[in-house]
Amino acid sequence: MHNYFLPPRIECGDGAIQNLGEHVKAFDGKKPLLVTDAGIINAGIFAKAVEPLEATGLSHTTYSEIEPNPTDISVAQGAAVYTAEACDVVIAVGGGSVMDAAKAIRILASHTSPARLESSPTEGGLAPYYADIGGLERIRGDMPPLICVPTTAGTGSEVSQGAIITDTSLQTTDRWRKRAIVTPFNMAALALLDPGITVGMPPGLTAATGMDAITHGVEAYVATKYHPISEGVALQALKMLGKNIRTVYHHGEDIVARGEMLLAASMAAFAFQKGLGAVHSLAHQLSTDAPIPHGIANAILLPHVMEFNLPNAIEGYADIASALGIDTTGMSHGEAACAAIDEIRALNAELNMPAGLGEAGLDREKIPKLAADAMLDHCYKFNPRECRETDMLHLFEAAF
Ligand SMILES: [Fe+2]
Known part of the structure; x- marks a missing residue:
């Protein structure tokens, strides 16, 4: 049921x-x-x-x-x-x-x-x-x-x-x-x-919150719960987010793009009724301890978690690549999935996200404790690939 x-x-x-x-x-x-x-x-x-x-x-x-x-x-x-x-x-x-x-x-x-x-x-x-x-x-x-x-x-x-x-x-x-x-x-x-x-939002906040919405769409689409309604909504949200996020970052006054971002962010959040994933379990630990704003933590962690999930999410990530606007004609599912990860990296660079958690302000010595705390967060339970504490540790280190 x-x-x-x-x-x-x-x-x-x-x-x-x-x-x-x-x-x-x-x-x-x-x-x-x-x-x-x-x-x-x-x-x-x-x-x-x-x-x-x-x-x-x-x-x-x-x-x-x-x-x-x-x-x-x-x-x-x-x-x-x-x-x-x-x-x-x-x-x-x-x-x-x-x-x-x-x-x-x-x-x-x-x-x-x-x-x-x-x-x-x-x-x-x-x-x-x-x-x-x-x-x-x-x-x-x-x-x-x-x-x-x-x-x-x-x-x-x-x-x-x-x-x-x-x-x-x-x-x-x-x-x-x-x-x-x-x-x-x-x-x-x-x-x-x-x-x-939202037109007056500064570019940094626009980028961070927009990347939070993209993370919701990506994690929800490949989360393990059975929720076809959310799957459809997540893809359409990613389509709108991918189309508009660069515009609102560079041209904050664009009211049409701002409107699409607002609605798409709502859609992506609706979609995570299907579940989120390891990115959120890791990011939740950083908002109080580093402190790194939630959207920035997600943006940095997302490509690393996608790489970790890749064996269990190839087809899902291939769909996401198309939704984000990549022409996947002629690509295998594996190539398209990797193109989705590359696109997140490219977005992070264009939106001037910090290159890693260290640059964002995390103290490396805290990582083992944060990895242990991440296991207390429920989001990772719907991650397409099983996560243990050692995986959380590895993901924090990789994103550092
Ligand atoms: Fe979030």
Whole structure:
């Protein structure tokens, strides 16, 4: 038996944000909680979300204390604000960290009593809901509507079922552990994809987040779960990403290319319902410890993991080569698969990604511990080739 979940609604197009107030009203919302971070406010993006709310006469509350790699502590504080202010809709305006935190805020605000949130908001409130201890079964669907306004084209968190939260009560070998909360109810009731929000993204962030989306498409397409819908969506996402990523890097103002990147990033994230792979298990260790931004870590690791996977993913990578725009006429599957890996390397060079994890800031001595921690991450379990700790070690070393 297979279960597939589709995102409820995606509205995309230049100016989509202008409809935000009407959408809140359509959900019968009277007072949304806006979740964001300081960077989004300082970049002037947050104001673009507030404007249409005020134009429709809606009052709102803002919680902006979301940090990169959001913790259960900021989630609990956000949920306490939601409850204290009697909010009825959650709107995330930001990248993956903000959207993941908003998902968790919504779970906590609807599954924990207000008295408990008020008395001890940070005391293990999210503990029952983590995926690794069967949280899926404990999360109900009766939660406030979630509207996501992604400000980057990469994580696709607006349509994914996961939220990655740093659990401050648990440690890996010597630090807090990132854990996943997974439920189909985490998909936003509405994803508003407005390329006008992303035109101002600097080239470095555009490249890193775009490579995250490409990694989602590549890993999902060859992941081991049976999910033909995702396979089709992943290939089309890779086609759009391959066609537009260089354009948005060199010509950030191109609104059509920005729109295609936003939608393709959502599609690639939807596709990873099929599973991800070793790249993500390795990259998740680098975002807190190196620290190397998620997209950059993925970009560096991806060609190395593809080489490792090659014996088990030749046909899949050959399909990916075509999707990325390579003319594979006359090539064997093996040649086309290698051409896909070469294309990722060429993209990394053109987008000025660091040549290796060392150049990106990783301390080589940390590798054995990070390899051990990577085995605690669930993503690699769907990798097309089995990964052991020695493989993780070898992959980190190769990418160094
Ligand atoms: Fe990712």
